[in-house]
Amino acid sequence: MKRKYFILLMILTLALAGCWNRRELDTLSIVSAIAIDKSEEEGKLSVAFQIIQPSRIKGSSPTGGTEAEGTKGVWVLTSTGHTIFDAARNATAQSDRRLFFPQNKVIVIGEELAREGIAPLLDFFHRDPEPRRMSWLLIAKGNAHDIISAKHEQENIPARAIDSIIKSSSATSMAVKVNLNDFLKNLTSPASDPIACRIEMIQDHQSKNQGIRFTGAAVFKKDKLVGFLDQYETRGLNWILGKVVSGIILIKSPINESKYLAIEIIRATSRIIPEIQDGKVKITVEVTEEGNLAEQFSDVDLSNTEMFKELEKRKAQVIKSEIQSVLKKGLQEWRVDIFGFGKAVHRRYPKEWKTLQAKWRDMLPEIDVEVKVDAIVRDSGISTLPAKGR
Amino acid sequence: MSIIESAEAVLGFAGKLIGILYVWFFIHQTSTILREMGEFLTAALCPETPITVFIVTTTLFAAYAIIKGLETICRVGEIIAPIILASIVSVFFMVARDIDIYALTPVLEDGILPVIYGGVVISAMTTFGLFLWMLYPNINNPEKIWIYIFVLFLVIMLIFIPTAIATVGVFGLEQAKALNFPFYHLVRIISIGSFLERIDALFVSFWILGMFLHTAIHYYLAVLSTAQFLKLSNYKPIVFAMGTVTVSLSMLQADSMIALNEFLSYRILTWYYLLFTFFLPLVLLIVSTFSKKGADFR
Numbered sequence: 176m177k178r179k180y181f182i183l184l185m186i187l188t189l190a191l192a193g194c195w196n197r198r199e200l201d202t203l204s205i206v207s208a209i210a211i212d213k214s215e216e217e218g219k220l221s222v223a224f225q226i227i228q229p230s231r232i233k234g235s236s237p238t239g240g241t242e243a244e245g246t247k248g249v250w251v252l253t254s255t256g257h258t259i260f261d262a263a264r265n266a267t268a269q270s271d272r273r274l275f276f277p278q279n280k281v282i283v284i285g286e287e288l289a290r291e292g293i294a295p296l297l298d299f300f301h302r303d304p305e306p307r308r309m310s311w312l313l314i315a316k317g318n319a320h321d322i323i324s325a326k327h328e329q330e331n332i333p334a335r336a337i338d339s340i341i342k343s344s345s346a347t348s349m350a351v352k353v354n355l356n357d358f359l360k361n362l363t364s365p366a367s368d369p370i371a372c373r374i375e376m377i378q379d380h381q382s383k384n385q386g387i388r389f390t391g392a393a394v395f396k397k398d399k400l401v402g403f404l405d406q407y408e409t410r411g412l413n414w415i416l417g418k419v420v421s422g423i424i425l426i427k428s429p430i431n432e433s434k435y436l437a438i439e440i441i442r443a444t445s446r447i448i449p450e451i452q453d454g455k456v457k458i459t460v461e462v463t464e465e466g467n468l469a470e471q472f473s474d475v476d477l478s479n480t481e482m483f484k485e486l487e488k489r490k491a492q493v494i495k496s497e498i499q500s501v502l503k504k505g506l507q508e509w510r511v512d513i514f515g516f517g518k519a520v521h522r523r524y525p526k527e528w529k530t531l532q533a534k535w536r537d538m539l540p541e542i543d544v545e546v547k548v549d550a551i552v553r554d555s556g557i558s559t560l561p562a563k564g565r
Numbered sequence: 566m567s568i569i570e571s572a573e574a575v576l577g578f579a580g581k582l583i584g585i586l587y588v589w590f591f592i593h594q595t596s597t598i599l600r601e602m603g604e605f606l607t608a609a610l611c612p613e614t615p616i617t618v619f620i621v622t623t624t625l626f627a628a629y630a631i632i633k634g635l636e637t638i639c640r641v642g643e644i645i646a647p648i649i650l651a652s653i654v655s656v657f658f659m660v661a662r663d664i665d666i667y668a669l670t671p672v673l674e675d676g677i678l679p680v681i682y683g684g685v686v687i688s689a690m691t692t693f694g695l696f697l698w699m700l701y702p703n704i705n706n707p708e709k710i711w712i713y714i715f716v717l718f719l720v721i722m723l724i725f726i727p728t729a730i731a732t733v734g735v736f737g738l739e740q741a742k743a744l745n746f747p748f749y750h751l752v753r754i755i756s757i758g759s760f761l762e763r764i765d766a767l768f769v770s771f772w773i774l775g776m777f778l779h780t781a782i783h784y785y786l787a788v789l790s791t792a793q794f795l796k797l798s799n800y801k802p803i804v805f806a807m808g809t810v811t812v813s814l815s816m817l818q819a820d821s822m823i824a825l826n827e828f829l830s831y832r833i834l835t836w837y838y839l840l841f842t843f844f845l846p847l848v849l850l851i852v853s854t855f856s857k858k859g860a861d862f863r
Binding site for chain 1: 668
């Protein structure tokens, strides 16, 4: 009896022999961002991998002294291939370690490539078990490689800087936050077109450093990039989608038209109400916004009810024009449904949607959209009168 | 009496045929579960590890539990089941923030009929009712069996509904359809306060416990039904023999995960399961009602 258990025990120890997929940290190149561009070679992709250099991330180097340019905690490795995975494996020829994707935070795709369709590029990221679906998906205005090689003052890992910029973008609501999962969800849904984050390089005049700026949105028709929204149009889109969290609305002062007032957005909600009458689709967008007077450049007393009513009227006008501008661009110019109108119609009129679905894109320019904005100014901050010399 | 014994008591020699079908069913179930588990672990976690490693080790552990007897398996189940249930419920709450409840609308788009059809499909999938039938002689309070069946379906419902809501809500209908392991993807997107993330390995370890239990109970039933079919007084001698059968069957039954999924899709599997959970028992019930045979056996 005892011998039998001993034999069983010996068999079970075979399972402890170790794991095939053992990966030690010092054999891995941890990829934190990926940039995809067209290669100069016809039909090939040029893929840049931003690899974290653990030894360089530490504040000061143990040897002391200042490092001339080595403060950047990453190494950008560029390789080419016919597909992303092909390029990733080709990259191992230049790296002594295997590329490791689970920590990847950012996927940047160049504008030129995005115009040709990005669905094939994304397949790797949702098929392979290593990358995560929560990576941010950004479209670079121009070249994607520059974005992930850009230097940052406060972070030595550019991917982490991009991640933080995206997360803090709700302070203006003038950019969209889109991860891979959101994009795929909208891409595969028959009733909508996807959007992605937009990022660009800017030149800093004083330090002559190049920096990145995260505003606006990249708009797709199916999986092809059709264009970019500027920051105000993007906020218009965010009003419709109910994704405005915070931000500043500039309006002209009611008394002195040459001066501006800033009103801070405290909260905003939206509703999309579709209606079908005689085969025509009518959509009502209702936006409710609440804000506080945050700053004024004119030197008049605005703290009375009539003035506040006037401010509310002007603010509603600004919001309305932002929404109208993005609707015009999206529906008339590009014929894309990034607003979720199709989904709203599908939800409310499931039977009619079956016939509408096929011709939805052709119907987009003819949709009658009514925008109703209810803007409230609640507060004037902790002082009423502006500082003024007498 | 268990399925095998009652089929024989009711139908005589024809009952033997039904018995052998059930023996096949349990063996095949065991091997399918092993294969699914192996495919999951190799596809999602260890792509370079041979699938045999997972299948053989799980079988060995399960064989050990079976030799120790049914009570051991049940006691292990009492420990593991709350962990699994808690992990599933906690995943639901951890992704609740990302669930877009509008993805579930419009409700009843094509009327109630597809829902009823889906209900039939899902209920056919719940072959767990057969466990109770096989283990009927081992149940302490046979008069309470209706309560057990009710609780069984209640628990299954409580697991299915939140997982379905969460996967469709997070990934959208089209994406949820395209994913191989939707719930695993769900765990991978968990991110709370940007410090509680990438916890999929933890959950996979819980599920390995569950998969072990799942294998063990099916394996036990395969061994038990074979022993009853062959009228053996003790099932222990055939445990390891059965292990070799299930391991090889799990390796041979499909060439790839795609082939396995084709069989496991609701179009085929529903009818396959319905045969065992509905039609064969129905035949036995009708025959025993008319011939009054087996009425006093229970």
